Every structure is written in C-alpha cells, then in structure tokens.
Amino acid sequence: xxxxxxxxxxxxxxxxxxRGEVRALRGVSLEVRAGRMVxxxxxSGSGKSVTGRALMGLLPAHSARIGxxxxxxxxxxxxxKSESAMRSIRxxxxxxxxxxxxxxxxxxxxxxxxxxxAIKIHFPDRRASAVRAKVLEHLDSVKLPDAxxxxxxxxxxxxxxxxxxxxxxxxxxxxxxxxxxxEPTTALDVTTQVQILDLLRSLQRSRxxxxxxxxxxxxxxxxxxxxxxxxYAGRVVERAPAAxxxxxxxxxxxxxxxxxxxxxxxGRGALQTIPGGPPDLALGISGCAFAPRxxxxxxxxxxxxxxxxxxxxxxxxxxxxxxxxxx
Amino acid sequence: xxxxxxxxxxxxxxxFGVTVVSFVLLHLLPGDVTTTVxxxxxxxxxxxxxxxxxGLDDPLLSRYWEWLTSAMRGDLxxxxxxxxxxxxxxxxxxxxxxxxxxxxxxxxxxxxxPTALVAARFRNRWQxxxxxxxxxxxxxxxxxxxxxxxxxxxxxxLGWLPATGWNPWSEGLVAHVRTLVMPVAxxxxxxxxxxxxxxxxxxxxxLSDEEYPLVARAKGATMRSVMIxxxxxxxxxxxxxxxxxxxxxLLGGAVIVEHLFALPGLGELLVSSIYQRDATTVQGIVMFxxxxxxxxxxxxxxxxxxIDPRVKQHG
Numbered sequence: 001x002x003x004x005x006x007x008x009x010x011x012x013x014x015x016x017x018x019r020g021e022v023r024a025l026r027g028v029s030l031e032v033r034a035g036r037m038v039x040x041x042x043x044s045g046s047g048k049s050v051t052g053r054a055l056m057g058l059l060p061a062h063s064a065r066i067g068x069x070x071x072x073x074x075x076x077x078x079x080x081k082s083e084s085a086m087r088s089i090r091x092x093x094x095x096x097x098x099x100x101x102x103x104x105x106x107x108x109x110x111x112x113x114x115x116x117x118a119i120k121i122h123f124p125d126r127r128a129s130a131v132r133a134k135v136l137e138h139l140d141s142v143k144l145p146d147a148x149x150x151x152x153x154x155x156x157x158x159x160x161x162x163x164x165x166x167x168x169x170x171x172x173x174x175x176x177x178x179x180x181x182x183e184p185t186t187a188l189d190v191t192t193q194v195q196i197l198d199l200l201r202s203l204q205r206s207r208x209x210x211x212x213x214x215x216x217x218x219x220x221x222x223x224x225x226x227x228x229x230x231x232y233a234g235r236v237v238e239r240a241p242a243a244x245x246x247x248x249x250x251x252x253x254x255x256x257x258x259x260x261x262x263x264x265x266x267g268r269g270a271l272q273t274i275p276g277g278p279p280d281l282a283l284g285i286s287g288c289a290f291a292p293r294x295x296x297x298x299x300x301x302x303x304x305x306x307x308x309x310x311x312x313x314x315x316x317x318x319x320x321x322x323x324x325x326x327x
Numbered sequence: 328x329x330x331x332x333x334x335x336x337x338x339x340x341x342x343f344g345v346t347v348v349s350f351v352l353l354h355l356l357p358g359d360v361t362t363t364v365x366x367x368x369x370x371x372x373x374x375x376x377x378x379x380x381x382g383l384d385d386p387l388l389s390r391y392w393e394w395l396t397s398a399m400r401g402d403l404x405x406x407x408x409x410x411x412x413x414x415x416x417x418x419x420x421x422x423x424x425x426x427x428x429x430x431x432x433x434x435x436x437x438x439x440x441p442t443a444l445v446a447a448r449f450r451n452r453w454q455x456x457x458x459x460x461x462x463x464x465x466x467x468x469x470x471x472x473x474x475x476x477x478x479x480x481x482x483x484x485l486g487w488l489p490a491t492g493w494n495p496w497s498e499g500l501v502a503h504v505r506t507l508v509m510p511v512a513x514x515x516x517x518x519x520x521x522x523x524x525x526x527x528x529x530x531x532x533x534l535s536d537e538e539y540p541l542v543a544r545a546k547g548a549t550m551r552s553v554m555i556x557x558x559x560x561x562x563x564x565x566x567x568x569x570x571x572x573x574x575x576x577l578l579g580g581a582v583i584v585e586h587l588f589a590l591p592g593l594g595e596l597l598v599s600s601i602y603q604r605d606a607t608t609v610q611g612i613v614m615f616x617x618x619x620x621x622x623x624x625x626x627x628x629x630x631x632x633x634i635d636p637r638v639k640q641h642g
Binding site for chain 1: 543544
C-alpha cells in the first residue's frame with residue numbers, strides 16, 4: 001500500500017520489573033497511512049500506550065528493552081536511533097497528547113510559554129514575535145476563545161476541556177505530520193469528550209495529518225476511526241479499515257468488544273461482558289493469548305495463529321474466525 | 328491585608344512566648360550574675376548590694392513587665408556584665424553572624440541546586456549514588472569536625488589561612504575573606520547536603536508522579552532543559568522553606584563554629600551571656616532572633632507566590 005507514514009512491524013518491548021521480565025509488546029504490527037485516523041483499541045494493559053510511547057522514543061531507557069522489530073517513519077528506521085536524533089523527530093514530526101490534561105501541563109508556566117516551547121526547540125531562529133503569533137494562531141485553531149488572554153493564564157485557571165485543547169495546540173505547534181493521542185478524553189466528562197474528539201478529527205482533516213488515537217472505547221473507534229487496530233496482550237490481533245471491520249468482524253475478541261458496546265445491545269438484556277481477564281504478561285504465553293476467554297477455543301489455539309488477510313487490508317490472527325469472508 | 332494582620336499577630340505571639348520562656352528559664356538557673364561581676368571571692372553583703380542595685384530581687388513578673396515595656400520602646404536595657412546597651416552589642420555582633428549566614432547559605436544553595444538536578448536526573452544511577460553518599464557524609468559530619476580538619480590542613484600544615492580571628496571589611500577585602508573562608512567552608516557541607524537531599528527528593532517526585540516532564544520531552548526538549556525549565560521550579564517550595572529555616576538557625580546557632588574560629592558573632596555572645604547569667608543580654612538576643620525567624624518565614628511565604636501561581640493570598 002502506498003503513502004504509509006508509520007509502519008510498525010513485529011515490534012517487541014519488554015520491561016524488567018521486580019516480578020521479572022514483562023513482555024509488554026509481543027510482535028506488534030501496525031500501519032498508519034497519510035491523513036488517516038487510526039484507532040488503536042484494547043483493554044488496559046494490552047500494550048496500546050507502550051506502542052505509542054515506543055513510537056515517540058519515550059520508554060524509560062533503563063527498564064525497557066526495545067526490539068527486535070521495526071518502526072519506520074516513511075522509510076526511516078526509528079528503532080536504534082540516538083536520543084538526539086529522536087529529539088529532532090519528537091514534537092516536530094511525531095507529536096503526542098496525553099490522557100490527563102491536568103497533569104500534562106506545567107503548573108508554574110504560562111500557557112503561551114508552554115505552547116511556544118516546541119516552536120522554539122524546532123525553529124530556534126524564529127523571532128519571539130513570530131513565535132508568539134504562531135502560539136496565538138494555534139490556540140485559535142483549537143477553538144479557545146480569546147487566545148491572547150488564554151496565553152497569559154496558568155493551567156489551574158482553565159477547565160479540564162480547555163486544558164486538553166491547550167495540550168492539543170501544544171502538540172501541533174511545530175506542525176507534526178503524525179499525532180499520537182493516548183486516551184485524550186478518558187479524564188474528561190462525556191460532553192467534553194465529544195467536543196475534543198470532534199476537534200481532533202477536524203484538525204486531522206484540515207491539516208491532512210495522521211493520527212494514532214489510542215482508546216479503550218469501541219464507541220469512539222466506531223465513530224471516529226478511518227482504520228481500526230485491535231490489541232490484545234501485546235499483539236495487534238485484527239486490523240482493517242473501519243467500514244470493512246464493522247461490516248465483517250473476524251476475530252472473536254473484536255466481536256466480544258463490539259458486543260460489550262452499550263449501543264449494540266439496545267433494547268436487549270444485560271450488558272455483555274467478556275468473561276475472565278487478560279493474561280499475565282510476565283508469564284510466557286504460547287498460542288493465542290485470547291484462547292482462555294474465547295467461546296470458540298479448540299486445541300489448535302495452543303499454537304500461535306497464522307496471520308490471515310481477507311478483502312483489502314483486513315488482517316487478523318485467529319484459527320476460528322467468525323466473519324463472513326473467511327468462510 | 329488579612330495576611331498582614333495574621334503575620335503581625337503571629338509575630339507578637341512568638342516574641343511574647345519566647346521571651347517569657349527564656350526569662351523564666353534564666354531565673355531557674357542556679358547562680359547569678361553577681362558572681363560574674365564581683366568574682367568568686369566576693370562577700371555576701373557586696374553581692375546582695377549589687378543584686379538590689381540591679382533590681383534582681385524584685386518579683387519575676389514585675390521584672391519581666393519592666394523589661395517588656397522598655398523593649399517595646401526599643402530599649403533592651405544594659406548588659407548586666409558589660410554595662411553597654413544590649414542593642415549596641417547586637418549591632419556590633421550582628422554583621423559578623425549575618426555575613427557568615429548569608430555567605431554560607433548562598434554558597435550552599437549554589438552547590439545544592441546543580442548537584443540535586445544531576446542526582447535526580449540520573450536517579451539510582453552512579454551519579455546519584457556518588458552525590459547522595461557525599462550528602463550523607465556532609466550531614467553526618469558535624470561542622471566543628473570539618474572546622475578542625477580545615478584548621479589543621481590550611482592553617483597548621485599549609486599556613487595559608489589564619490586559624491582564628493576576624494578581620495572586618497575595614498582591613499581590606501583579602502584580609503576579610505581570609506578569615507571568612509574556613510568558617511563558611513565548615514558550615515557549607517552540612518547546609519548544602521541538607522538542601523540537596525530536600526531538593527533531590529522533590530525533583531524525583533515531580534519526575535515520577537507528574538506527566539508534564541514527559542510532555543516536555545515529547546515536544547523535543549532535552550532532559551537538561553526539562554530539569555531546569557520545568558521540574559526545578561515546581562520543586563522549589565520545600566527547598567525555600569528549609570533554606571529559610573536554616574537561615575534562622577544560623578543566626579543563633581552557628582555558635583560552635585563562631586567559637587572555634589573565635590568570631591565575634593551573635594551566637595558566641597549569646598552563649599557567653601548565658602554562662603555569665605547576663606539576663607538582659609540573653610533576653611535581647613533571644614527576642615532579636617525570634618523576630619528574625621518570623622520575618623524570614625514571612626519572606627519565604629512571599630516567595631511562594633512568586634514561585635507557584637497556584638498559591639493564593641491567604642493566611
């Protein structure tokens with residue numbers, strides 16, 4: 001496929017912890033194409049955030065072992081790049097927004113300073129007045145009323161939703177081509193969530209930017225994603241363009257996630273939940289990690305399922321797919 | 328405004344409490360000032376006459392009241408042993424102690440900030456372990472030990488610096504600094520070590536509990552810039568608090584170092600006045616230090632507002 005901006009292939013990440021080695025990513029493969037919003041969805045601990053931080057080169061250097069695998073930005077391999085080489089990419093080519101805007105902003109620096117920081121880092125020749133103009137432009141672009149006034153404020157003087165808008169302006173200030181948004185609305189109330197996601201999508205479209213939106217909410221994915229990648233226990237178990245995926249789910253885990261959506265059970269009985277919990281990544285996993293919780297499990301599932309492709313770009317790994325096209 | 332009223336009230340309570348306690352304690356101590364003035368062999372009659380003259384036989388409460396009312400007018404009385412006004416004694420001694428405290432604290436802060444930044448930046452790595460070990464050694468070693476060591480090396484062995492004594496500014500900068508270096512150096516390591524430990528632990532807490540350092544790195548900032556421009560300012564509140572407290576402590580508590588280097592400081596005067604039962608001098612110095620303590624704390628509170636915009640105007 002052409003115009004792939006970010007390509008992650010068979011990426012492994014392990015953390016050394018007091019409990020032993022935790023294999024957080026066990027061969028993640030993922031593509032983000034130009035101008036697309038990709039939702040990376042999964043339960044807590046499935047490795048979505050680790051994937052995002054690995055792409056930013058922000059995993060803790062002393063406890064994380066990164067690789068084998070590959071992460072490419074266009075054709076450029078990011079894995080193994082030096083810290084200083086990653087710094088010139090961070091904020092400038094790939095930027096990130098975080099879950100909790102109240103902790104993401106420095107409480108003792110003015111909003112304007114914080115939004116201008118990435119501009120000053122990546123365009124050191126720019127004059128102070130030009131930086132300031134850019135800051136105001138970016139604050140305007142995230143629909144903050146009276147940008148000049150907001151720029152002079154401190155984070156504690158803003159509401160949660162406004163802070164997340166500031167965080168978005170901050171991430172986009174040096175005009176990156178890829179934005180990693182790690183659960184950007186989880187800490188916000190429901191109405192604010194919708195506003196922030198709508199804003200993200202409109203910015204993504206107007207700037208023709210690629211967004212990797214990390215979420216645990218299938219409803220968000222169904223509403224906003226161009227492409228969806230489902231993570232489970234450190235692997236992407238199914239990925240496809242959103243329309244294709246929701247028309248024809250193959251992986252039982254994806255199906256279970258969809259069934260647990262409140263809207264999918266409208267008028268029916270109790271909320272569907274997936275029995276059991278995700279496996280302990282400190283222990284070795286062989287075969288399909290979802291098998292212990294799966295309705296369709298057989299002895300074959302003790303072996304790692306081969307990756308299969310149906311239709312265009314619809315990839316999954318399962319011995320017993322539930323979709324139409326695989327049968 | 329409400330803040331100022333509260334501060335003033337605090338000042339009154341602290342000064343009142345401290346002077347009452349020191350007045351009573353001094354009264355309870357065995358022996359009195361007449362022995363100091365007249366010598367061991369003085370006759371009981373002569374002692375009694377002097378006691379009467381100094382008003383030491385009046386009831387405790389009336390003596391305190393008399394002292395307090397004249398203190399309110401700025402008159403701290405005369406030293407019982409030296410005859411000079413206590414305010415004059417403080418005025419003579421204060422510059423030495425104040426300079427020792429200010430120079431020591433400034434040097435300690437300048438030493439503590441970079442070492443704490445490095446230790447926190449490389450926490451649990453060798454840089455942190457070496458610096459923290461140094462800090463523990465600094466905290467564990469009492470200043471007089473460092474002082475004796477310094478005197479031994481720089482005065483006895485090398486002969487570079489005078490072992491004791493004090494050259495005021497009037498004798499020239501070099502002569503002055505030569506007598507200031509070792510007293511400062513012997514206090515420096517303890518103070519710097521305390522400040523460094525406090526600051527390091529807050530820097531580490533900011534780095535591990537907060538997300539904004541990671542966000543700054545996500546913008547492409549270097550760790551150095553993250554530490555200096557983001558984390559440092561957010562870790563300064565406990566740091567300025569302890570610096571303020573240590574300032575107060577050094578005003579009255581650098582006694583051992585003042586004594587060791589024979590510096591004519593306030594702490595030295597306080598201790599010798601206690602030995603001589605010179606009640607008015609002790610009272611005066613105690614009150615002065617209490618006021619200084621409260622004022623320094625008020626200053627620290629004011630600094631809070633500059634450091635952290637979230638600190639609002641309240642008491």
